[in-house]
Amino acid sequence: MGLIGQKVQGIFTVEKGGKKVADAIIINGTAYAPVRAVSEATGAILTVEGKKIIMGDVVVGGVLPSRDVSVSSELSTKRDEVVAEIEKKAQQIANHKELRIKVWETFIKENPNSTTIPQWQASLDEANTQLVQFENELAFYQAELAQINAALGE
Incomplete structure (x- = not known):
């Protein structure tokens, strides 16, 4: 049974790295996406011969041969960023530790009988939570840098 005349039951978004690649339609529980969009997103070489669509192997690093120089340049620029x-x-992390966390810790340590310790402790807890967020953001950038370096063969 062919797909011609079948009812489209839904549309899904195809993404790679958080960016939209294409829309896929759902027919009889199966997703159908544009081959060219998917092949370009995966780095596969796509050729058409008559009524045949041929997907070649993925090029190392997902870079198509004709785009090596510009992609390498783009990756180098992205790496610098x-x-x-x-x-x-x-x-930012160093400043946060010095100007926020250390200050609250010092207030608490040097004023053990103060009635404002609960507020200071709440501020310290908030500063520590924010520090974890900053450290997670740093880890994200470090992972991104590792991926870029790997794509550049470094």
Whole structure:
């Protein structure tokens, strides 16, 4: 049984790396997506011969041969941006530890009988929570840098 005349039951979004690649339609519980969009997203070489669509092997690093130079340049630029973000985030973490966490810890330690310790402790807890968020963001940038370096063969 062919697909011609079948009812489309839904539309799904095909994504790679959080970015939309294409829309896929659902017919009889099966998703159908544009072959060219999917092949380009995966880095596979696609050729058409008559009524045949042929998907070749994925090129190392997902880079198509005709795009090697521009993709490499784009990746180098992206790497520079990510390195700058890593440096900014590392400085933000150092400042946060020095100007927020250390201050609240000092207030609590040097004023053990103060009636405001619960508020200071709440501020310290909030600062520690924010520190974890900053450290997670740093880890994200570091992982992104590792992926870029791997794609560049470094």
